[in-house]
Amino acid sequence: MTPSAETKDLNISQLKNIFNWVSSVQDLNQLLELILHTGSRIMHAQASSLLLLDQKTRKLYFKVTTGIQKDKVKKFEVNMGQGIVGHVAQTGEPLLIADVSKDSRWYRDISDEIGFKTRSILCVPMKVKGNVIGAIEFINKAGKESFQTSDLELLNVFSDVAALAIANAKKFQIAERENKGLKQALGFSHQIIGESRDIRDVVADALKVADSKASTLILGESGTGKELLARLIHQASSRRERYMVTLNCAAVPETLLEDELFGHEKGSFTGASERKTGKLELADGSTLFLDEIAEMSPAMQAKVLRVLQDGIFYRVGGNTPISVDIRIIAATNQNIAEMIKNGTFREDLYYRLNVVELYMPPLRDRKQDILLIARHFVDLFQKEKGHFQINISPAALDIMTRYDWPGNVRELRNAIERAVVMGNGREILPEDLPMLTPRNSLSTIVYGTSLQEAMDHFKKEFIRVNLRHAGGNRTKAAAAMGIQRTYLSRLISRYAIKE
Ligand SMILES: Nc1ncnc2c1ncn2[C@@H]1O[C@H](COP(=O)(O)OP(=O)(O)OP(=O)(O)O)[C@@H](O)[C@H]1O
Ligand SMILES: [Mg+2]
Structure with a gap:
């Protein structure tokens, strides 16, 4: 068998593998890694990278890398037009460079910094419907020879498969979102039930401001329908095509709130192995619903205020400013005026949030x-x-x-x-x-039980009644019983009380 025939056979069986993977591997990262590793093997490349274009910052970042310095490369970002890969992404045309030292477009800083000697590069763009979404590059063909035009053809196939996989993953995510949005939209027109003057007024006001970008603060007791109203506003706005993003400030531990909201850059702290997109970015072009806003710590309040004032923010560990187009709706069941008075809620943030203030009246x-x-x-x-x-x-x-x-x-x-x-x-x-x-609890006291059993029985009933009266709100129920919320939670699990 001639060497070329052998290579060809390998290619076909490997390509078949790739097609199998595309349909079976669920995780996009894993799939891209497989594609890149296989490509490097077939092409006898010493290293390879798949870069994606961040649509916001217009920079290319390393999504998957192979080769001995693969981890060091990942911290770099490449501007459009910069170096070979930046050039390919900008022009949308592939490049085959047999000797980079003779090519003025080569950007040697990355190679120098990571201590990797680059000789030849083969680089192709990844496109979806004609738009560049990134690029794949293979570096240094092993042995003496350089990359060939036939390698370029092969690499084009790889990049098409990778682009397809990425596009599918994106489509899938969007479809999932749209599905949810659709379900909400179908139910929404009948959801806010009520004929009272108060409800009709608040719904009318909500619809009036829906299409503006005005920050809206929804006040009202627990269970009055604040979240429902927020959804109505979103669904009635021109942003309805996008999914409303919700952040419940009470449910996320303080330490994670910043990360949830702003996202982080890869490597920004120990354990940050991937770049994470925060809710601010996810809500770009849509509505961000900040639920239980009064639970936000003063430090977070200051950070959120800055975003609202400047219209830009940074991912944790990042220094590229990101600007987003977001409509903010916030809600709380706390007495926010009181909190401003005693200094637990920032007055300047309050004024930013309540350009429009809506009040859900109690039942x-x-x-x-x-x-x-x-x-x-x-x-x-x-x-x-x-x-x-x-x-x-x-x-x-x-x-x-x-x-x-x-x-x-x-x-x-x-x-x-x-x-x-x-x-x-x-x-x-x-x-x-x-x-x-409520049943007369004396009737349930039976002769022959121990005092302990009777007390447990009473406690259980007592907690049940209080929880019901508080509409399931543990904080309220605990307050009514004069005990700590954490203690109530312990009792609920000890007595296996279903809410
Ligand atoms: N006017 C209404 N018509 C129909 N359903 C309603 C109405 N108001 C509230 N609900 C329903 O009552 C429940 C509580 O509403 P929602 O979660 O919006 O309250 P909330 O004000 O956000 O409460 P919390 O402050 O405890 O978060 C939901 O199941 C919601 O669908
Ligand atoms: Mg709510």
């Missing part, structure tokens, strides 16, 4: 909505549980209307769900609403 102040919302949830849950037409008895409605609903719509929703499950399947009766008619 007890719009009692005429109770029947409508209850009916809405009965319809929803009866379908889910396979029932047909469940009525709400006048007596049950009477109790619901007189109740104060400290957990607001969320509590009403939970109550209806439970009533649909526990009830007779035809009509909701007062006894299906147990949080409104």
Whole structure:
């Protein structure tokens, strides 16, 4: 067999492998690595790199690298037009350079800094629908010979496969997002239920400002529908094509909040093995919903304020300014005026956030909505549980209307769900609403149990009732019982209480 025939056979079987991988490997990074390693082997290259174009900074960064100095290369970024690879990305044309020392376009700094002697380079652009998204380069053919035009053809195949894999991965991510957005959009028009003046006013105001870029602050007690209103604003805005990005400031530990919001550069701290895109960047062209904004520490408040003032930010460990087009909606159930007074919330940030301020009124102040919302949830849950037409008895409605609903719509929703499950399947009766008619706990005390058992039983019931009254909000329930929230959480798991 001649050497060339041998190489050819290898190529075909390796190429077949690649096509198998493209359909079976789920992880894009892994796939690109396989493609690059195989390419280097076939082409007898000493090193290779796949660079991607960061659409925002217009710089190329090293996504995958092979060769002895592969880890050192990764910290570099290449400007468009800079060096061979920057040139290829800019022109969209491949380059084959047999001796880089004779080519003025060569940018020797990277090679010098990492201590790698570059002789020849073969570099092709990666394109999706004619647009350059990056480039692949192979460096130093092993042995004496340089890269050939036939190598170039082969490399073109590799770059097409890689570009396709990347495009597919992107499409998949976008499709996933769009799906979610679509689901929300389909449900949204009927979601904010209510005929009261207050609700109609707040919805009208929300729709009025939806299409502006004005920062909007939504206030209101827990469970009144603040998140729902934020979604409505987003869906009614011209940004609806993009997925609304949410950051719950209370759910993310303080130490991770900055990372979540700004993202980080590769290598910016121990363990930062990949570049991470923060929510600010993800929300570019869309809406960023900052939920529970009052939970943000003063240090984070200062950082967020800076972004809102300057319109730019930096990834953690990065020094390239990134500018984004974002509509901010923030929400809190805290008394923010009080927090400003006692210095726990920055006044200047507050003014940035509440260009428009919307207030979701508590359910007890719009009692005429109770029947409508209850009916809405009965319809929803009866379908889910396979029932047909469940009525709400006048007596049950009477109790619901007189109740104060400290957990607001969320509590009403939970109550209806439970009533649909526990009830007779035809009509909701007062006894299906147990949080409104607490059983006399003395009746459950049975002779023959130990004091410990009786106390445990009482504690369990006591916690259940308080949680229900707080609409499932542990902080509120703990406050009502005069215990720490952490202690309540421990009791909940000790007694296996389902919320
Ligand atoms: N007007 C309404 N019509 C129908 N459903 C509602 C309405 N208001 C709230 N809900 C429902 O009640 C639940 C709580 O709403 P949401 O999460 O928006 O409240 P929130 O104000 O953000 O509460 P929290 O402050 O506790 O985060 C959700 O299931 C939501 O769909
Ligand atoms: Mg909320």
